[in-house]
Amino acid sequence: MPAPFRLYNTLSRRVEDFTPIQPGHIGLYVCGMTVYDLCHAGHARAMVTFDTFVRYLRHRDWSVKFVRNFTDVDDKIIRRAAELGIEPLELAQQQIDYFHEDVRALGLDEPDEEPRVSTSIGGIIAMVERLIERGHAYAADGNVWYDVRSFPNYGALSGQKVDELRNPDVGNGKRVPSDFALWKATKPGEPSWKSPWGNGRPGWHIECSAMASRCLGDSFDIHGGGLDLVFPHHENEIAQSEGASGCGYARWWMHNGLLTMPGGRKMGKSEGNAFSIRDLLQLFPAEAVRLYYLQNHYRSPLPWDQNALPTALAMVCRLYEAREVAESMKGQERAEDVAKSLGDDAQAVLDLSRAFDTQFYAALDDDFNTSKALSYVFELARAVNRFANHKKARKRGGPLVAEALRCFSVVNDALGLLGDDVSKFMQEVKEKRLGAMGIEREDIESLLEERLVARQARDWARADSIRDELEAKNIVVMDTAAGVDWRVRITGA
């Protein structure tokens, strides 16, 4: 049986108990990218948010059908393709390939379906025809417009009132400014398809209505996307889909907050302040990016600044290091016996581990509160580290921290964090950070070698001066019982 949960619904502006249309099953449609340029950190927040949400639902035994579209027919694609001197659909395909590489590198699972506008034209035309039949749309000069006043519920999602809108656009047969295009008559040099109204292409909003109903049916459970899509995109989708089918569209509307830049403005290509996810993944491991998004509640705005990713990376490293310590512990006793004989800090690991699932799930079941859920992970990591300071922990603590390791694997299964092999992750951190600072690994290793010789000769002055030299390169040297280790100090991006 899937676990019940609560979820904020933009329609009601409240957190509500989630109830599926079909028991145990969730149909989810998320607005994906318009593929005219690389995926940036703002888009990636939406991708990670919904990927993680799906991941969690499946972890909790829901059967989920996850659909995320590509908008591959669009003004900006046409304009950009013209600049590059290639076909719009060729540009779109290229960007879709890049997108797939990027989300794979980010560690996202593939959606169950990824419909595209260009291969959904038949369904779109059928839906437009149906809207005309049902009196919600009118054709004029090869264009088809949605008659907003024919749909009394218009504005239910966004709170907008038709008469209060600023949009002054009229023309091409449009009757009132707030009506919007379902079908646009073709212009020279644009991709176009045959239709009952002449050659043309779909308007922006109709694609999602058509693709969602094809993949998930006229009514489905959850529709997601960025907060900036609430109006007009999602409002228009509701008008189209419900106008065409006569029944309810998405039952829940789930919107993620936007990235905000230091000045307070949102990140966006039109703002000229976007960081591509491709560039970021050169500098930081995917899990640091993931944690950066998940450390805040998905509906809150998320501030972006120079320290955002370095801070997130420091957090992920902290968790991996706790896992590393736990994995290094040995022993064959029963966990309870170890706890009993090794004292309060040992007992605390056991207690926290056993209380973990309940707290962790409670947070995520309450409107997907990843921020709160992660706080329990950090508490557990601290308890493990505290226990690890005990002399006997390494030899006898194994069975005890096995419980904590089980919790970390829950975190991976539910949120996609901490799943990597520890040493592999640490290597990735070193490589990416060294690359970011332009330091060669061999230089570090030869200095460390030199220092080792000095230390063996108890030449502390020489050893320390080498350490200072490394320090100046942001390399932190750690002398441990097991030998010399080193880390890259995490500095601003």
Add this chain to the structure above:
RNA sequence: GGCGACGUACCCAAGUGGUUAAGGGGCGGGUUUGCAAAACCUGUAUUCACCGGUUCAAAUCCGGUCGUCGCCUCCA
């Protein structure tokens, strides 16, 4: 002009009626160490933008003020 969101420490941030206001980053002190680093301990908000109100009780509810942001044109 219309619609909506938000304002919690140096920074990020959870908390939405009732124990000492989670967690992370940073910074200060300590344990440890050849010295360091890491880890751990400890200090960093008697207070939640401001002003009123409701209540036995509010960061949490209501009203107002100020400030910030998003949408209304393409936007995750």
